[in-house]
Amino acid sequence: MIKPAIHAAIDLGSNSFRLLIAALSPDGELQPLAKELITVRLGENLHATGSLCPAAMARGRAALARFAERLDKHHPRRLGVCATHALRVAANRAEFLAEAARLLGQPVEVIDGHAEAALALAGVYHAVGAGTPLIVADVGGGSSELIWEQGVVSLAIGAVNLTERFLPPAAPPTPMALSLVRTAIAEATAGITLPRLPPNIILAGSGGTATALAALDLGLTTYDETRVQGHELPLGRLRELIDRLARLDASNRNQLPGLDHGRGEILLAGALIYEELLTRLGATALTVSDAGLLEGILLSTLADNRH
Numbered sequence: 440m441i442k443p444a445i446h447a448a449i450d451l452g453s454n455s456f457r458l459l460i461a462a463l464s465p466d467g468e469l470q471p472l473a474k475e476l477i478t479v480r481l482g483e484n485l486h487a488t489g490s491l492c493p494a495a496m497a498r499g500r501a502a503l504a505r506f507a508e509r510l511d512k513h514h515p516r517r518l519g520v521c522a523t524h525a526l527r528v529a530a531n532r533a534e535f536l537a538e539a540a541r542l543l544g545q546p547v548e549v550i551d552g553h554a555e556a557a558l559a560l561a562g563v564y565h566a567v568g569a570g571t572p573l574i575v576a577d578v579g580g581g582s583s584e585l586i587w588e589q590g591v592v593s594l595a596i597g598a599v600n601l602t603e604r605f606l607p608p609a610a611p612p613t614p615m616a617l618s619l620v621r622t623a624i625a626e627a628t629a630g631i632t633l634p635r636l637p638p639n640i641i642l643a644g645s646g647g648t649a650t651a652l653a654a655l656d657l658g659l660t661t662y663d664e665t666r667v668q669g670h671e672l673p674l675g676r677l678r679e680l681i682d683r684l685a686r687l688d689a690s691n692r693n694q695l696p697g698l699d700h701g702r703g704e705i706l707l708a709g710a711l712i713y714e715e716l717l718t719r720l721g722a723t724a725l726t727v728s729d730a731g732l733l734e735g736i737l738l739s740t741l742a743d744n745r746h
Contacts, residue, residue: 447515448737449506451522451539451547453482454580454599454705455647456502457733460513463741469565469734475648477502478701481535482525482581486600490531499535503542510543517740521558521732522549524581524597552593556586558735563643565738566668566730573641574720577731578648578712580705585633585716596627598648598709606708608689617666617685620708624715633719642722644672645731647702648709653727654697655680662697664729673724676719681710685728 443462460473479502482493491499510518510711520539523718526532526549540546550558559577567573575586580599585592606612613619615630644652654662655671684707692703713725 443470445513445515446737446740447510447513447518448733448740449480449503449518449520449543450733450736451520452479452525452580452647453485453525453582453597454478454480454700454701455485456481456499456506458509459733459737460482460509460515461737462743469737473690475509476542476699477505477508478699479699480580480595480599482599484603485525485529485581486603489529491525491535496538498537498632500538500542503539507542509546517544518543519736519740520545520547520628521555521565521736523549523555525594525730526578527551528581530746534560552582552584553591553731556584556591556593558736558739559584559645559732560588561738562731562734562736563645563728565609565734566728567641567643567695571641572637572639573643575643575645575728576649576713576716576725577732578709578716579644579646583712583716592631592633594627594631596624598705598712601708601712608704610688611686612707619712620711621715621735626711628715628719641722642717642720643728644713644725645728647699647723648706648713650711650729651698651702651706651725652677652680652710652725655683655695657697659697662699668729670727671724672727674714674722677717678712679724681707681714683708726737 447460456477457477458475461469461471479498481495577584579597581597583594650667652668689704
């Protein structure tokens, strides 16, 4: 009996580092063997300094060392490692990339916004079916992408940099702070032509902000990707969650059940980005996808060329 091939993927995001190890079944389905998320906050203070800070790089090295241990247990045939916004723009990125390559035994591919978008779209399509008409909105830590088959819009705003600029952690945000966040989001999307959604198309939310909002809406005490996948979050309900989050300081948001470590600190800013995107697109709801960029990276290891 032929053993299924094992492949792996690592996503080095501005907020989280994520690992997926999976076996490929004969019918082309991914059978996860290990999946892990570590909050690294690699983009900490990046908008202000232009460089990765020593503490963030130390957290990143620790996360990659843990991932390397897990990879050694499964011996994947191929490993895809991609880095996004923080490692695209940091002045001292070469130092961290060299250490990451040493820890993982292979180079890290720093992908641009369009490549990131294509991989996220592939990951979502693998989960929902290739024939499903959809637009993907992926709100990350350092950037946000709106992706469809005909194009992509990449915005230099994310949940981490907006939080650091406007939402101090020690107290619930003031109305002025929330107004500044909304203004920054509006300015980032001003002048960009966004598609209007036809009635039959799905707006799919991918990434940590979207899945955390789904977990809150579902009242999960422990994250369950099977319940999050495909969960529909109406715009009105999203605004209720924003109001709930805005009444809490960062430490209390972090205590909300069902969230990964540190997610509460940046969740409000990410939710406000989704609110603006839904409004601009004329969408009435967000359909959340647990699958996205990480799955897309893994799928890219199955062939020599990305699609």
